[in-house]
Amino acid sequence: MIIARKKPIEEILSDIAPYDRILILGCNECVTVCEAGGKKEVEVLASALSLYHLNRRDKKTFGEMTLERQCDREYLEEIRPVQDDWDAVLSLACGVGVQFTAETFPKLPLLPGVDTICLGANEDRGLWTERCQACGSCVLAKTAGICPVSRCAKRLLNGPCGGSANGKCELGADTNCAWQLIVDRLKALDRMADYETVAPIKDWSTDRAGGPRTVTREGIQI
Amino acid sequence: MTENPAPGTPEPRIVAFCCKYCAYAAADLAGSMRLSYPADLKIIQVPCTGRIDVIHMLKALEEGADGVMLAGCLEGECHFLAGNLKAKARVGQVKKILTEIKMDPGRVEMFNLSSAMGARFAEIATEMAERIRGLGPSPVPKKPKKAAAA
Structure with missing residues (x-):
């Protein structure tokens, strides 16, 4: 929401x-x-x-x-x-x-x-945290369901960076390293082979870079 | 705090939301013990102070109350487990709002006591009444008191 x-x-x-x-x-x-x-x-x-x-x-x-x-x-x-x-x-x-x-x-x-x-989730009573940046082309299938676009400060698609330490981002102890979370989950899912695949350059034209976005679904238009 | 008290009635109006399991019973006990406490309190019995939301406290002030107090069970002894803790947090929210709108946050307060504490009830009633007298009448224009139903 x-x-x-x-x-x-x-x-x-x-x-x-x-x-x-x-x-x-x-x-x-x-x-x-x-x-x-x-x-x-x-x-x-x-x-x-x-x-x-x-x-x-x-x-x-x-x-x-x-x-x-x-x-x-x-x-x-x-x-x-x-x-x-x-x-x-x-x-x-x-x-x-x-x-x-x-x-x-x-x-x-x-x-x-x-x-x-x-765009976030209700993590706890009175605590909402970001989960999505509406980038327009979802990569969650490749990243074990954890979004590096919204949860990695650098939006890295091939992470982590050198700032990751003990599972935390260099931003501070309050921020989990998204790529640590991704690796942990890939391990749990026995899918570490996916981690070896280098993600291609993302098409950011579906993000804000392409200007205001529109979704048209002709099938439901009257 | 900067307030401009309007010339009004000298008697402060304090709305006291009292939990039926503790403070209301304690007020009853204070009466049975023949303890005197200020008549400025208008006691409203509630099933739990957790029922009282931010809006109830603000509305009381908006309607002309000079102060609002919540009296609930001792922490850890709420009949509904955590109602008094929720009430405490909401009193904190109201204090923050009052500060933002340049009213004294001391006009609202939370108290905790048990049903056996009749003397403590008289004490907190006196404490709150003295505090509100010190702050002066609320700057909100007073509405005329409603006549008692015949």
Whole structure:
């Protein structure tokens, strides 16, 4: 899923300063699971911002709404009947949701309430870690299911580098060496022969290097 | 902390979320023991302090409470194993939010006690009431008190 992190309230306060009526818009998908922008976070942020402005006798009003998804026009249409009630929308969705909402409502100012971080997994309560960089051509079949693109700082396809020590990356003790993980898993799977095969130069045109990407599936288009 | 207390009622309003297995029983015991504690506390019985989320504490403040306290079981003795530890973490979150919105984080606090600690309940009630009096009324405009149901 997409992992996001709540923006500091101070930053949000500065962003919303020019507006009086602000709709805080949550998303029921990824940001709900990573506890950054779901219904609960919408409630808490609305309450915190209301408290701040009540304390200053500012006449700002905050609305709360959480859509099933903000990356789908079908659900964004739910805002249309109320769009004139608000001066701006503070979206707690990922960058995709914020942009798609902005595209759907061209005259409604859109502000982001979270920082979108990565594609990751819920490793533990309150801990999310990166697992994929959406490079557009998956190499996991060759690397025992461990991604060197997202988990190796150097994105090495033939690793490890000289910075790997005791299973850790030279970045620090908190970061596992992806290639150590790959080798350990290849050994466990009795597939060390795969490690001897040199990976060819990766086609990075499917990554961001090729510009914004599009997926078209004609079979399901109407 | 910079706050601008509005001229309001001198009597602080403290919302006390009390676990039915410990603090609520301790408050009861304090009463049976004829111990006096400040009348500023509005006690709300909850099945476990783990039920209290960040939003409940913020809403209490938003509605005009001058302080919010959670009173749960002693650590390691929660009837639901870890409800009081979750509550402790959430009180920490609220303190962080209050700091971010320039309110004193001392307006919320977590306390731990057992049902046998009637005297301790009176003590924490006094401690919290004194702290809130020291901080002054919440800068949030007060809403009129609701009349008691006939």
